[in-house]
Amino acid sequence: xxxxxxxxxxxxxxxxxxxxxxxxxxxxxxxxxxxxxxxxxxxxxxxxxxxxxxxxxxxxxxxxxxxxxxxxxxxxxxxxxxxxxxxxxxxxxxxxxxxxxxxxxxxxxxxxxxxxxxxxxxxxxxxxxxxxxxxxxxxxxxxxxxxxxxxxxxxxxxxxxxxxxxxxxxxxxxxxxxxxxxxxxxxxxxxxxxxxxxxxxxxxxxxxxxxxxxxxxxxxxxxxxxxxxxxxxxxxxxxxxxxxxxxxxxxxxxxxxxxxxxxxxxxxxxxxxxxxxxxxxxxxxxxxxxxxxxxxxxxxxxxxxxxxxxxxxxxxxxxxxxxxxxxxxxxxxxxxxxxxxxxxxxxxxxxxxxxx
Numbered sequence: 123x124x125x126x127x128x129x130x131x132x133x134x135x136x137x138x139x140x141x142x143x144x145x146x147x148x149x150x151x152x153x154x155x156x157x158x159x160x161x162x163x164x165x166x167x168x169x170x171x172x173x174x175x176x177x178x179x180x181x182x183x184x185x186x187x188x189x190x191x192x193x194x195x196x197x198x199x200x201x202x203x204x205x206x207x208x209x210x211x212x213x214x215x216x217x218x219x220x221x222x223x224x225x226x227x228x229x230x231x232x233x234x235x236x237x238x239x240x241x242x243x244x245x246x247x248x249x250x251x252x253x254x255x256x257x258x259x260x261x262x263x264x265x266x267x268x269x270x271x272x273x274x275x276x277x278x279x280x281x282x283x284x285x286x287x288x289x290x291x292x293x294x295x296x297x298x299x300x301x302x303x304x305x306x307x308x309x310x311x312x313x314x315x316x317x318x319x320x321x322x323x324x325x326x327x328x329x330x331x332x333x334x335x336x337x338x339x340x341x342x343x344x345x346x347x348x349x350x351x352x353x354x355x356x357x358x359x360x361x362x363x364x365x366x367x368x369x370x371x372x373x374x375x376x377x378x379x380x381x382x383x384x385x386x387x388x389x390x391x392x393x394x395x396x397x398x399x400x401x402x403x404x405x406x407x408x409x410x411x412x413x414x415x416x417x418x419x420x421x422x423x424x425x426x427x428x429x430x431x432x433x434x435x436x437x438x439x440x441x442x443x444x445x446x447x448x449x450x451x452x453x454x455x456x457x458x459x460x461x462x463x464x465x466x467x468x469x470x471x472x473x474x475x476x477x478x
Contacts, residue, residue, distance in 0.1 A: 124383070135195060140198050151203040174239075189392040189393050190393055197335070200342070207298070218245075225312050247450050268283055276317065278312075278316055287303040319400060319401075321459075322462065333406045334410075340381070342435070346436065370424075377416060381412075388402040398468075401467050411447035415444060418440040421439065
């Protein structure tokens with residue numbers, strides 16, 4: 123759905139978040155990268171938006187506003203600066219694992235700690251083809267990182283870290299930092315076998331988080347590229363008006379809009395209890411990360427040497443788009459999930475009541 127199709131309360135949320143993104147997040151993006159965190163003032167505003175618990179159900183202590191509200195908020199904030207979102211939004215990508223965790227009491231405990239800012243929880247999609255290899259995870263580098271869900275196929279496992287992960291240099295999302303370490307000493311708190319569609323839904327929720335952020339990053343890159351190429355004159359006319367560049371810009375805009383609609387539709391599917399929402403969320407992630415990488419790469423290319431300088435945010439957005447395409451198991455795991463369910467998902471064009 124487009125912005126005009128959003129419910130009135132979500133339009134108001136998007137407009138408020140957009141003002142905040144333009145006025146506070148974008149101007150401070152490089153300072154936040156250097157500091158390795160968003161400022162207390164920024165985090166206080168995000169508390170007002172109920173970023174952490176917006177999509178969590180009330181039974182887990184959340185706001186119960188739904189996935190669509192969360193997707194709209196993430197997309198809008200990422201358009202200003204996505205750098206601090208992985209650290210600020212807890213449980214964030216792990217929300218689906220908490221919702222579907224068979225141990226409701228344990229899930230409630232984790233959610234309460236995350237929402238209060240006392241601890242962090244992450245979700246990891248392990249590579250089944252590398253069984254026996256050292257188990258590593260990338261997470262924000264907060265010392266409060268305590269729990270890690272692992273989701274692969276029908277299996278869901280919850281680990282409690284024995285020691286804080288070691289800080290490491292982040293390749294993207296510098297305002298969230300980075301940490302890595304072995305999970306060999308982690309304690310298993312629970313391990314369950316779930317129906318395959320539930321496993322895909324858990325991973326789909328994590329991918330939907332990344333899809334929303336990717337759309338915001340890609341759109342910000344596109345808008346900045348368009349503004350620059352309309353002003354920059356080469357061979358007597360603006361760079362954007364050269365035919366080849368114009369074609370590429372048009373394609374980028376189309377793919378971003380398509381990804382936005384897919385992500386919002388998948389989010390609405392989760393909200394209405396669609397059993398295939400995880401499938402569509404995974405498809406949205408595939409489209410969103412591809413569109414975002416293409417849009418951010420185009421920005422670097424059309425800005426020329428300026429695209430590699432910190433004077434612009436082009437190179438930062440490219441790094442973030444690439445990182446988002448590697449999360450939740452990357453493209454291979456996403457395509458495996460889609461292939462697992464593709465024959466069971468009805469074509470919406472042929473669903474009862476579909477327009478002819």
